[in-house]
Amino acid sequence: MLSKEENLHLNESLARFEEICKHGSKCGVHLYVDAEYISINPALYLLSKAMLLRHNKTKPVLQVTIQAYLKSAKNETEKILKFCRDADIVFGAKIVRGAYLVAEKARAETQGYENPICNSLEATHDNYNEIVESLLRRISRNRNGKIHVMVASHNEDSVTRVVKRLHDFGIDHMRGDVVFAQLYGLSDHVTNWLGANNYPVYKSTPCGSVEETMPYLYRRAQENNRIIKGGKRDRTLINIELSKRLRQLILGNGRKENVQ
Structure with missing residues (x-):
């Protein structure tokens, strides 16, 4: 149960969220809602679904984030896909591996529940590749623009695998249903190769004050x-x-x- 003050903050946040989505739709910009710790992800997905219903009727204005290092990632992907299919709206997702491995493991040990992270790095790689490939297969079967995927990865093997699958499945990489992304200043050789070969690719740059951006960058360096x-x-x-x-x-x- 939320307090009166918490409800006020929630309503203000939803109003801001709505305005951002409206502006993004008007400007033709895709908005990506990042994923965080598993303790708050359900709330993020719930709020995102509310905005998906309002703004993703014909185009992927808003897109969620799937963390492939979580054991539940495949199931979460299927749930959001079903939600979008049942509502007849456009599905959009950024697929990442995840940046809170140490913190999630420590919290699970402290609070006495099963570690939500995959048991090995190889298992995370497999999870990532299988989720992306499953979405690519859906795109190849239903070329109706209802599924959009951002392959956010610095892993050369994963990027190479996706490029090959795009060719194998006959997906036109110029359509924009599948795009790539890396952090600014990292894996630039991957970004440059993708760009030189006309694959849509984004660079993620944290914006804000030093106090706001340094914790974000430190987490990436640490994790x-x-x-x-x-x-x-x-x-x-x-x-x-x-x-x-x-x-x-x-x-x-x-x-x-x-x-x-």
């Missing part, structure tokens, strides 16, 4: 050590590209001097 390793790979690739361009510049200047 995603594999991404940091990917950052080292990015730097290696950047150094190789810079060296190649410098050699071309030097050799090019040398040829010009010889011609003169």
Whole structure:
């Protein structure tokens, strides 16, 4: 039961949520509702569903987030798909692995319930790939624009797998039913390759004050050590590209001097 003050905050939040959705729809912008801890995700999904009913009648204005590191991710995806199908509205989801692995595990141990996180990294990878592939199969069978997917991943294997499946299933990657995304400054070689080959790709940039954005960035650094390793790979690739361009510049200047 919410208190009077909590109900006031909820109503104000819903009014702001509604205005953001209206503006996004008017401007042709897709809005993604992030997922958080499992303790508040049900509330996020409930509020999102209310807005899906109002704004996703013909286009994916609002999209939810599915965390593939959760054991319940496949079931949650199916529930939201059914909700959208029954309401005859457009389904949209951003598929991520998840950023609260340490915190969720610690909370489960402290409060004495089963760890909601997949038992291994491999299991998370499998969950991620299977959820995305299931959605791609649905898109290939029903080319009616009713399903939209954002593949938010820094994992090269997952991105390569999705690109292959798009070709296997005959899905036109220029339609925008499937898009890709990475964090700004991470896996830039993946982003650049996708962009160079005309795949729709987004870069996520946290906006706000230092006090607001640093905790977000710290969580990603703390919870995603594999991404940091990917950052080292990015730097290696950047150094190789810079060296190649410098050699071309030097050799090019040398040829010009010889011609003169």
